[in-house]
Amino acid sequence: MFKARTTKNNSRQRGGQASKTLQVDGVQQEPVHGEKLASQKGNFASRKNGGPYEDIDFRKLMQNGLARAKVNLLYVGFFSFCASLLILSVPIYLFQISDRVLTSRSVDTLVMLTAIVIGLVLAHVLLDMFRRFMLMRVAVDVETRLGGPVLSAAARASHNGSSQEFQALSDLQQLRSFLTGSVLLTIMDAPVAPIYLFVVYLVHPHLGMIVTTTILLLLVLARINQKLTAIPFGKANAFSSRANLQAEAMARNAQVMNAMGMIPEGVIIWGKETAESLKAQIMGQDRNVLISAISKFIRLSTQITMLGWGAWLALSNEITGGMIIAASIIGGRALAPVEGIIDGWKSYVGAKSAYGRIQKLLHTSPLNVHRLRLPNPAGRLSVERLLFVPPPNKRVILNGISFQLSPGESLAVVGASGSGKSTLGKMLVGSLIPTAGNVRLDMMDLRNWDSRQLGENIARIQLASATLLTVYCVRQRCPCVFDRLK
Secondary structure, eight states, X not given: OEEEEEEEOOSSSTTOOOOOOOEETTEEOOOOOOOOOOOOOOOOOOOOTTSSOOOOOHHHHHHHHHXXXXXXXXXXXHXXXXXXXXXXXXXXXXXXXXXXXXXXXXXXXXXXXXXXXXXXXXXXXXXXXXXXXXXXXXXXXXXXXXXXXXXXXXXXXXXXXXXGGGHHHXXXXXXXXXXXXXXXXXXHHGGGHHHHXXXXXXXXXXXXXXXXXXXXXXXXXXXXXXXXXXXXXXXXXXXXXXXXXXXXXXXXXXXHHHHHTOHHHHHHHHHHHHHHHHHHHHHHHHHHHHHHHHHHHHHHHHHHHHHHHXXXXXXXXXXXXXXXXXXXXXXXXXXXXXXXXXXXXXXXXXXXXXXXXXXXXXXXOGGGSOOOOOOOOOXXXXXXXXXXOOTTTTOOSXXXXXXXXXXXXXXXXXXXXXXXXXXXXXXXXXXXOOSEEEEEEXXXXXXXXXXXXXXXXXXXXXXXXXXXXXXXXXXXXXXXXXXXXX
C-alpha cells in the first residue's frame, strides 16, 4: 500500500493550501498538507505550434520505398538479361573453333573470333559489375528509407516493455544482405533459361528434350525442398529470436542477476532456446543439403547424357563435335538458375520472412493513426479506477486507484518498494497503458493525445536508479522544471 499527500500552490495567494484524498485499494488515506512549490523565474524555449507534427504514414512510406526499389531492380534485371545473353558467346566461340577454324586452318578467322569474343566477355563483366553496384545501392536505399520508420514503429510497439519488435532492425539487415547476395542474382538469371533451352533445341531436338526433362525434375525438387525446409527454418528463426530476447533481458538486468547469483539460470534458459534453434536449423539444413546433392547429381548426369547422346548423334552425322560441346555448355547454363535457387533456398526463405515481419510491423503500427493536435493542457489531471495486471504472471500491481489534481496542486506518492509507485508514475505520463481505468488530462484520455504534444507539456525526471519523479504541469506553470530539463 502507498499513501499520497497533495498540496495546492497558488501563485497569486501565498500560503493558500488545499488537500486531496487518494483512494488506494478502497482504503482512504488521511490528507497530509505539504509545502508550497517553489517558484523560479525562467523562460521555457518551446517549439511553435505544429512544428514537428508532420503526418507520416509508414504504409505509404514503405510502398513508395518499395516502388523505387522495384524500378531499380527492373534495371538490374535488364542488365542481368543482357549479361546472360553475352555469356552465350563462349560456347558459340568453341563451336566456331571446332567446326570452322580447325577445318579451315584459318588464322585470320581465329584472330577475329577471339577478338570479338573477348569484347563480348568484357561487356559481360562490365554489366555484371554494374548490376552489383546497383544492387548495393538499392539495398542501402531500402535500409535508409525504412530504417527510421522501422525503429520508430518498433519503439512504439514496445510500449509495454517488450523488446521483441526491435528484432525488425536485424530483419532489415537480413533483407539488405539478401539484396546484395548471390541468390538474387541467380534468380535474375532465370528468365534467360528459356533462351538457352531454345538454343539447345536449335542444335538438336533430342538434346533439348533432355534439358527440358531435367529442368522439370529440378523444379519438382525445388518444390519438395520448400515443403521439407519451411517448418524447420521457421522454428529455427522463432527460437533464435527468443534466445536473443533472453540475452537482451540478461543485459538489462545484469546488476540484479549478479547480485542474486542468477546468471547460471539465465544461461540455462538462453541455452535451451539456442539449442532448439540449432536443432531445427540442422534439420532444415540437412534436408536442404540432401536436395541440393540430388539436384547436383541430376545436373551432372544430364551433362554426361548430353555428351553421350550427342556423340551418338555425331556418329549418325546429325550434328558435329562442336555442336556437342556447345550444347553441353548451354544446357548447363540453362540448369544453373534452378540449381542455384535450390542451394540458396534458406537465404530466400529468411529474407521473405524478414520482409513479412517488417511489413506487418509498419502496416500495423499505431503511429499510422494521426491524432488531432489539441489545445495545450491546463494541467487538470483525473485518474479513474486504475487497474494494472502485467502479463504473463497476472499479478495485480495497481487496483482501484482514483484521484484528481487541479492546476497548481502536487501529489506525493509514498510507499514500500514494489508497491507500484513507479508503475503509477509511468501511467501518468503514458509510458504504460492500464489494464482498466483511465488517465485523463484536461478531460481527455492520454491515449487520445499526440505523444509529441504530450511530451512537450509534461515532465518525467529520473532522480535515482529506483526513484522516479513525475512532474505533471504545463510548461507555463512550472518553468523551473523545464529549464532544468533543457
